[in-house]
Amino acid sequence: MSIRANGLQKKFGTFTAVDGVDLNVAPGTIHGFLGPNGSGKSTTVKMLTGLLEPTAGAVEINGIDLRADPVGVKRTIGVLPEDLALFDALTLWEHLALAGPLYGLTRRETEERAGQLLRYLDLFAERHTEAGQASYGMRKKTALALALLHNPKTLFLDEPFEGIDPSSAENIRELLVGMAEKGATVFVTSHILDVVEKLVSSYSILAGGKVVATGRIGERPLKEVYFEHIPRPAGEEFSWLG
Amino acid sequence: MARLGPLLGAIVKIRWRTLLGRGSAEITGEVLLLVAAGLVAERFLKYLPELPVVWVWMGLAMFWLGMSWGREGVPGQFPLTWQDRMVVRVAELVVNPLSWVLVFVTGRVSGWGLGLILLAGVEWPTWRRGKRVSAGPSRWPALLRKDLRAAVRLFDTALAAVIVLMFVAYAVREVNMAVEAAWIVPVVVALSNSTIALNAFGTDTGTGFDRYSLLPLTGREILWSKTVSLAVLVGAQLGLVTVATVWRLGWETGLMVGVEGLSLLLVLAAWGAWVSVWVPFPLKPYRFADGGSVWAGLVAFALCLGPGMAAARGDWRVRLLVMAMAGTVCWAMLGVAGQRLEAGRERMRERLP
Numbered sequence: 304m305s306i307r308a309n310g311l312q313k314k315f316g317t318f319t320a321v322d323g324v325d326l327n328v329a330p331g332t333i334h335g336f337l338g339p340n341g342s343g344k345s346t347t348v349k350m351l352t353g354l355l356e357p358t359a360g361a362v363e364i365n366g367i368d369l370r371a372d373p374v375g376v377k378r379t380i381g382v383l384p385e386d387l388a389l390f391d392a393l394t395l396w397e398h399l400a401l402a403g404p405l406y407g408l409t410r411r412e413t414e415e416r417a418g419q420l421l422r423y424l425d426l427f428a429e430r431h432t433e434a435g436q437a438s439y440g441m442r443k444k445t446a447l448a449l450a451l452l453h454n455p456k457t458l459f460l461d462e463p464f465e466g467i468d469p470s471s472a473e474n475i476r477e478l479l480v481g482m483a484e485k486g487a488t489v490f491v492t493s494h495i496l497d498v499v500e501k502l503v504s505s506y507s508i509l510a511g512g513k514v515v516a517t518g519r520i521g522e523r524p525l526k527e528v529y530f531e532h533i534p535r536p537a538g539e540e541f542s543w544l545g
Numbered sequence: 546m547a548r549l550g551p552l553l554g555a556i557v558k559i560r561w562r563t564l565l566g567r568g569s570a571e572i573t574g575e576v577l578l579l580v581a582a583g584l585v586a587e588r589f590l591k592y593l594p595e596l597p598v599v600w601v602w603m604g605l606a607m608f609w610l611g612m613s614w615g616r617e618g619v620p621g622q623f624p625l626t627w628q629d630r631m632v633v634r635v636a637e638l639v640v641n642p643l644s645w646v647l648v649f650v651t652g653r654v655s656g657w658g659l660g661l662i663l664l665a666g667v668e669w670p671t672w673r674r675g676k677r678v679s680a681g682p683s684r685w686p687a688l689l690r691k692d693l694r695a696a697v698r699l700f701d702t703a704l705a706a707v708i709v710l711m712f713v714a715y716a717v718r719e720v721n722m723a724v725e726a727a728w729i730v731p732v733v734v735a736l737s738n739s740t741i742a743l744n745a746f747g748t749d750t751g752t753g754f755d756r757y758s759l760l761p762l763t764g765r766e767i768l769w770s771k772t773v774s775l776a777v778l779v780g781a782q783l784g785l786v787t788v789a790t791v792w793r794l795g796w797e798t799g800l801m802v803g804v805e806g807l808s809l810l811l812v813l814a815a816w817g818a819w820v821s822v823w824v825p826f827p828l829k830p831y832r833f834a835d836g837g838s839v840w841a842g843l844v845a846f847a848l849c850l851g852p853g854m855a856a857a858r859g860d861w862r863v864r865l866l867v868m869a870m871a872g873t874v875c876w877a878m879l880g881v882a883g884q885r886l887e888a889g890r891e892r893m894r895e896r897l898p
Contacts, residue, residue, distance in 0.1 A: 352759065353758065353759075354755060354758050354759070354890075354891075354894070355891055356890075356891050373887070374761045374762070374763060377759060377760065377761040378761045382759050384755055384759065386751065386752045386755055387752060388752050388753070388755035388756035388758075388759055389752055389753070389756060390691045390695075390749060390752075390753040390756060391695070391748075391750065391752075391753065392691045392692075392694040392695040392698075392748065393687060393690070393691045393694075397687050397690065397691070398687075400687055401686075401687030401688060401691075402760065405760050405761055405762065406761065
């Protein structure tokens with residue numbers, strides 16, 4: 304398995320954000336991790352990528368125990384985190400130039416890959432903008448390029464399409480599908496069910512920190528499964544609006 | 546004006562909560578540093594009556610910093626005119642207790658003019674000097690470049706640079722330079738930079754810290770990169786002080802100032818690594834923040850005085866011994882703090898905005 308989590312739990316004081324999540328994602332899979340705001344998706348991703356220490360449970364990524372060898376796991380994964388994790392004082396290009404050698408790429412390889420990725424994401428012209436001065440979309444594309452630069456075995460993407468222009472989003476979707484076809488694993492969280500349904504091959508739905516449903520695309524319509532487990536808030540009459 | 550009431554009320558609330566909460570330690574730490582700066586300034590004022598250009602430059606720098614404050618302090622989407630923003634700016638200064646302490650202390654020590662000039666620079670958060678700031682040749686490692694670029698935008702660095710420039714100006718003007726000045730200045734320069742050392746991840750903020758966590762780097766490697774950045778930054782400042790001292794007071798005294806500076810740097814790096822990783826106080830990205838802990842600032846003050854006193858009073862052997870001890874402690878601390886960083890990433894992340 305590319306991603307294996309057993310009994311993953313995270314408590315913040317008395318509040319349990321993630322409660323006993325089990326995950327098994329096979330290589331070459333694009334797995335959607337869905338759920339409403341506050342359901343624990345990002346917290347789970349943070350635990351799977353070493354940004355948060357689980358209160359209980361075990362994580363194994365690409366066959367490596369995350370607790371035993373966190374740096375080893377980080378060499379094999381790419382992450383697009385919720386907060387993008389960029390340094391305000393570095394330019395977009397400098398982020399990629401920084402990351403490449405840390406993952407064992409030569410300077411030439413880094414520059415070639417960085418240039419290719421930034422051109423594909425329509426970001427090359429703005430590459431010398433500091434992250435602190437860049438728009439949200441530019442920052443997000445940079446964080447995505449950082450996640451892809453070293454050709455990771457497993458990708459964790461937290462809301463990859465939020466704030467991205469349609470043409471770049473389509474490019475990203477094609478890129479992810481191509482990676483999965485070559486054997487990489489992609490773990491995606493998203494709120495946009497239509498996008499997820501076209502992209503992923505399997506999914507888990509999280510509510511209240513627990514996995515309430517799992518399945519494969521094509522078995523049943525995703526929206527039907529989702530709203531079965533996540534009821535919509537009751538309607539309100541907004542006579543004062545509009 | 547009436548419509549600004551809620552906004553001004555919110556500013557007062559924020560100030561009081563800062564004062565009554567943990568933030569009061571920061572304010573105390575800030576005052577401590579300002580007092581030290583004021584005392585040194587007072588010493589230089591005696592020697593620099595004919596150099597008003599230094600103060601004019603400083604005032605202009607403060608004014609420049611101040612120009613950017615309003616836009617950052619109040620969300621840009623608020624429907625405020627520039628007059629409204631000026632009112633808010635002034636109100637921020639008036640309701641800040643630090644303003645009054647600063648004016649009183651600096652005014653009493655170094656003159657009311659200096660107090661008012663410094664007041665102009667009290668409330669400016671991060672100094673943003675436009676889109677691009679070069680921080681050295683592009684072949685420098687990106688982490689080093691990132692830290693230096695962030696540091697040169699901090700007010701602390703500007704203050705240290707002003708002190709160094711004042712010392713160089715003093716050396717140029719005064720043939721019979723006081724040897725005490727050469728011993729004191731490295732301590733004050735180091736103290737001014739101590740906020741960067743004690744708050745190593747402050748300028749990264751939470752998102753930058755997350756990137757450190759995602760990269761395949763050990764805690765020791767991360768702290769080494771921080772220490773090298775600090776060494777380049779403080780080393781450049783203390784190097785100028787050393788050169789000026791060699792020029793006026795000869796090689797022996799100059800080299801001793803260099804040894805003192807290196808000892809201070811090592812002490813700062815060691816204590817800074819410890820505080821940045823261990824101390825359970827919120828870290829802040831802005832200038833004059835001592836890591837959120839007044840005792841951390843006080844210990845830094847005491848530690849920096851150690852090499853300073855050894856340099857001023859000890860002989861060669863004592864000075865070199867102090868430097869060797871500082872180096873050993875620094876090397877060991879980076880290893881220990883690096884391990885601690887790896888184990889306590891989550892706790893540290895919670896402290897960063």
